Amino acid sequence: MLEESREELMRFMLLFSRQGKLRLQKWYLATSDKERKKMVRELMQVVLARKPKMCSFLEWRDLKVVYKRYASLYFCCAIEGQDNELITLELIHRYVELLDKYFGSVCELDIIFNFEKAYFILDEFLMGGDVQDTSKKSVLKAIEQADLLQEEDESPRSVLEEMGLA
């Protein structure tokens, strides 16, 4: 009958700017450094060349790429096989919502300067490429819990201390 693999396998997620600057990359499958660079470069070219009214899905190499642009930033997921592209698109949207809630109307600069936070949120939302928690509240709760420790820690430091001289 109908034999197709229906598996949600995410290969990687990229965030990059309209100028083609990579802002975040998460690889869920071991890929060599060289290959990564090549893939990122190629994929950015392909996605940036797409016109605004075009489909959010792309067939690229043996992968399906789902992308969406938010302001100046492209969010881009590569999935395998015959996955449901639409739900992947919503997955991107949920991630953006999480970022938005966390940073308070997020913009590209937030992600540039606090990219490690963006990674933490992503890790809390997706684990190894699979949706871990769909509840917005619990994802942010987990992040905030860890952040609380951070704030206690963020005592003012002298310039000298910061430079390793103290």
Added chain:
Amino acid sequence: MSDIVEKTLTALPGLFLQNQPGGGPAAAKASFSSRLGSLVRGITALTSKHEEEKLIQQELSSLKATVSAPTTTLKMMKECMVRLIYCEMLGYDASFGYIHAIKLAQQGNLLEKRVGYLAVSLFLHESHELLLLLVNTVVKDLQSTNLVEVCMALTVVSQIFPREMIPAVLPLIEDKLQHSKEIIRRKAVLALYKFHLIAPNQVQHIHIKFRKALCDRDVGVMAASLHIYLRMIKENSSGYKDLTGSFVTILKQVVGGKLPVDFNYHSVPAPWLQIQLLRILGLLGKDDQRTSELMYDVLDESLRRAELNHNVTYAILFECVHTVYSIYPKSELLEKAAKCIGKFVLSPKINLKYLGLKALTYVIQQDPTLALQHQMTIIECLDHPDPIIKRETLELLYRITNAQNVTVIVQKMLEYLHQSKEEYVIVNLVGKIAELAEKYAPDNAWFIQTMNAVFSVGGDVMHPDIPNNFLRLLAEGFDDETEDQQLRLYAVQSYLTLLDMENVFYPQRFLQVMSWVLGEYSYLLDKETPAEVIAKLYKLLMNDSVSSETKTWLIAAVTKLTPQAHSSDTVERLIHEFTISLDTCMRQHAFELKHLHENVELMTSLLPVDRSCEDLAVDASLSFLDGFVAEGLSQGAAPYKPHHQRQEEKLSQEKVLNFEPYGLSFSSSGFTGRQSPAGISLGSDISGNSAETGLKETNSLKLEGIKKLWGKEGYLPKKESKTGDESGALPIPQESIMENVDQTITKKDQSQVLTQSKEEKEKQLLASSLFVGLGSESTVNLLGKADTVSHKFRRKSKIKEAKSGEASSTHNMTCSSFSSLSNVAYEDDYYLNTLHDRGDKELKTFSLNSELLDSESLTELPLVEKFSNCSLSTPSLFADNSMEIFHPPQSIAASVAKESSLASSFLEETTEYIHSNAMEVCNNETISVSSYKIWKDDCLLMVWSVTNKSGLELKSANLEIFPAENFKVTEQPGCCLPIMEAESTKSFQYSVQIEKPFTEGILSGFIRPLKISSEDFGKLWLSFANDVKQNVKMSESQAALPSALKTLQQKLRLHIIEIIGNEGLLACQLLPSIPCLLHCRVYADVLALWFRSSCSTLPDYLLYQCQKVIEGS
């Protein structure tokens, strides 16, 4: 001290920059992370790539100094790590920091640890050697009382842990399944899911705990466990049918909005959870009516509920449609699903349209009329500006191609092909076109021209099978010799025309195809003499853009044509030119040609015309060289040693690890392993294709020893009307096929007196030519039956035939499958078709569903009791067993069965091997079938006994056995009985073998002791690359090594080679000959097992079995 000052100086500009007033909230936040901020700003301020590089290199060297300075605090290290990650993201190498990332994860406080772990997960991948250093940290954090630490450890474990490191953390993570916090339980489940993906055998023992996770009171944990279930059900759906009810209930609750509002996404309840459940249901209900019936209601509700006009509801709908079409069909649901697809296809949103096309592609084979409904939309999508939509449409068309619409569809595909540049697309599309052309080509000219297009576009990226198959097809031909000759002649003519064109470059593969065809079939030409063809080939040979591989093909073609040519100026010129060539391969060919040219008689006998298909008798042993060898030996030459023997010797001298797996037998292969250059060139000369000599094996066209692969019946030379159908499409003139299809359509247009706009009409016409043969009357065509008949060039597809074979057994009743205790997929259905041939020809069919089999492993009694742990069960090997019994006319009531005597009678024959007890498989009043297994040295022998219990003879009893995937059954002689006497028993033996090694479930029947010496063990041990280690706790009863090993010997049939002190060596093999070695060592009550094998999965499997045996007893 000076470097610290320098650091300070390099950091200063950043500090100044930081003090500049920033704009907006982002900049304000950014000022906290000072150094990163200045780095980022520094980079943005730069204009050229070169400057950026300089700045980053500077940054990296300052970072390098900082991270390795002993004075650097962990807090600073954390800050450095962030910058390192940033530099890596920009594409610069920061590998010097990897070790510090691990250190940070190990030593830092919570916050530093978090950054450390993040850096580790971004920097390292599964096979990175530094990961080993992380194990202790992870183990420590998993045991921590701090929740955040445990979470971090679980996250990193699920991201980058390789399978070798799983045993170190597995027990700890297992414990976490009982943790009081749901977040920990959830992450633990997901981590175990990842383990299941990379090493399923290692988590096999915790399946029962997954059930607990499925019933967890927390929705998140339950949802996480669905990942595992989806995976496991995909591997073996029959083992989880009992959970269908639970999944349905969960889905009902989710759809009914019973979950906390938290899980809503745009007021849709837990969409990811819904989709996961729908996928699971789709797998469970596939081909299973009873299970499918359980889910009809909830699917109906899902379809009904998803009405909100939002992407996420469409995502759920799409999944729903998929599930509805996957499970046992219900017309009502199918109707609704079809309506849904319509919604997608007709949507103005491009994303939905795309999914609509995708869904159509998926369901089209089941319901071709759906394509008819949406034909106008499909036509529109064909000309869509977005290439992705076009491509999906072509995919759809590819699925509905038949003999009537093939020309139009292929035309559309070629158009797309000419526009696309991406290699992957080209390879994919070219393959499809070639397949369709071979299957449905309406005539020779079209076929050759289409293939020309395929070769010139697909060129050197396409799959090598395409040119290989094409040449094979030309060479072998079909039933009709004149038709074959016409096809060949047409090919030759078309290639000559192509070669006449100036300044056109063809891909190398195409040139190779051309040269082979011209070399073989130029003799069919009337006008052009072989000399002229040779001249053309010569021109190509002198062309610099032709690769040396292609040149060998060309020269081979010239060689073949030379005996046919009358004048041979060109040939002589060629010989002259190439005997001094720098390319040794070409030089050799030229010399061969030269010598053959001098001896015309030999040449004509060596290179006969049109004999490419005939089998060659190749003297593989090279016996004609024996005299030469003997002479050499007598003169004191060293005897020849085969390659592997030489390597072995070299190895034993050098004591270097050999990573090549050894075969089991060490006997040298003698003559067969012998190869000499002379042998190769001779062999290929005879084959008439000396081009091969110089070719690399991987990407050359292999033509030697061509076998008959093309079914004769595939070719039907009937001239069917190509487009004569009810919708009135006009026949397409052959000449115009390769040109723009629009022209043809316009021509037809004029003949139609209709008032539609021209464009509309074109579309309609295109539609009628595309969807020809898709109407309800011709539905069958699509489903394959008529297809196979109308194939002109048929590719022999084993899978397809197997499928139609299954379908054609019309007597069979619907299967009903049942789950068993073990995980093995049971799909055994026995059909006892009893035909009472008494005038009325009444056909009685009754299916005997052998519930008996369920208890199979339990009924393996006395003799094999010790093997009862092995989960091999006879019937599970066979996917489908059917049996037909024809009663003779005088059939009367059945007599009493005598099974007790039966078993003993056939056990006698085979006492020298260990065997299982006989077990009844099925029976009725006339006949009973039972079976038992014999573990022979070289195979597993299955004996099936059929007993005629009636007092009458049976005629034409027929026992058919089909092995399951991965198994092969060889029939022993005498399996078909013309007559079966009354009250007699007859046994049939089948030997079962594994076709390729795999390790799912039921291998234990194929494990045999491997009797080798300790010395051989040592040699083999070093040569195996795959190893697995594990410590197993022994039960008290077998605390001593010998008794533990004895258990392994008895239960798993491992051979004990030697026991030295507290160490033991064992060996076994998986039939036919995959060795596996085991090294055991005892410390107190712990047995350390260490497996090595040439097969990567076997050690895992055996480890699991040993664990079961040792821990279980």
